[in-house]
Amino acid sequence: MSEFEEIKASVTRFADARDWGKFHSPKNLAMALSVEAAELVEIFQWLTEEQSAQLSCEALARVADEIADVQVYLVRLADRLRVNIPDAVAAKMQKNEQKYPADQVRGSARKYSEY
Amino acid sequence: MSEFEEIKASVTRFADARDWGKFHSPKNLAMALSVEAAELVEIFQWLTEEQSAQLSCEALARVADEIADVQVYLVRLADRLRVNIPDAVAAKMQKNEQKYPADQVRGSARKYSEY
């Protein structure tokens, strides 16, 4: 099994064992995903950018947990809507290549801020 | 290369070609991730839960794009902090197994809402 299939299987098993599928509408999963994303932001909100790159072991462990939570809900949401994540990423990266031509936007915060 | 390594490599190539690494502090990436998560939420916010499971092709394509954006920033953030996503997910799922014993929380919105 590939990595994404592995995560999907593990999350499905977990939710099925608890009969939690009924709470997992795409609407609710999108909400839950955004809440977990905010828990990531919370770790960084009062740090400088420099500090955010030099986390304590404790903070790093919290970050890893929150990254996992976001990944779990993202896989679950994609599963519910039959979206293949690696395919969606490949397609989006191709769009980004065309939207942001490297030779025109190089190093520019201005262009970047419109990203 | 595994799926996650593939995404990581593709995102690194994209950012390097544009000299955008300097904008990608963990703090900024966490913010960008939460903004993309909100763009997912925006698609679902006025739909009922039922409607959210029966999207039009057009809405589904938007969802796939936003899922890709979240995945890209999540992989980039994890890369910057040297977090291995599949490992982090496996560790978190094990914690969840212990925190939410299947026989005690089955089907319960109450227990679930404390999730």
Added chain:
Amino acid sequence: MSEFEEIKASVTRFADARDWGKFHSPKNLAMALSVEAAELVEIFQWLTEEQSAQLSCEALARVADEIADVQVYLVRLADRLRVNIPDAVAAKMQKNEQKYPADQVRGSARKYSEY
């Protein structure tokens, strides 16, 4: 003092007494605001829309606290950027009146979802 001035004065006093002004860049305040908004979402994420309108006293008290947190950061952010909130709301409501003519969008989820 008007209500907004009252809140602004109380938040300024609180932050000054703790020398926390240095953490309150607009960037950081926007992050903090979004984190508090997510804490509101968290309360509602597994509830149905109906349940969300019939909260327990306990849940309602949590909601009131989170609404207060969002309001505090919003006032603080506006203060830092010299934005007058009542004026900004009045101007935005006027734009909305023109953007969503009542006779064209009445009761429509479709139009609304583009809101």
Added chain:
Amino acid sequence: MSEFEEIKASVTRFADARDWGKFHSPKNLAMALSVEAAELVEIFQWLTEEQSAQLSCEALARVADEIADVQVYLVRLADRLRVNIPDAVAAKMQKNEQKYPADQVRGSARKYSEY
């Protein structure tokens, strides 16, 4: 009418004229609020903290619009749940005074980061 009552009346009039009340469950309003908060974050995400305090007129106008959007949904949500915002803020600020004694947390990012 006080400032908050003024905003509440204006938003109610706007929603009633469009028959949009039916979309405004507390769950949906909390989602919409978090989406608007993310639109604020989006303006700041690639700026340094310094840059975020020195916005162009154009960026500042966008910020004012987004602040208004957050305020509108916050007032609407509070109205739906019969929460009085000025009272909720006063009560929360009192809790904060006790939770963060000025003489113990002064100037500390560490204490603050637990805020």
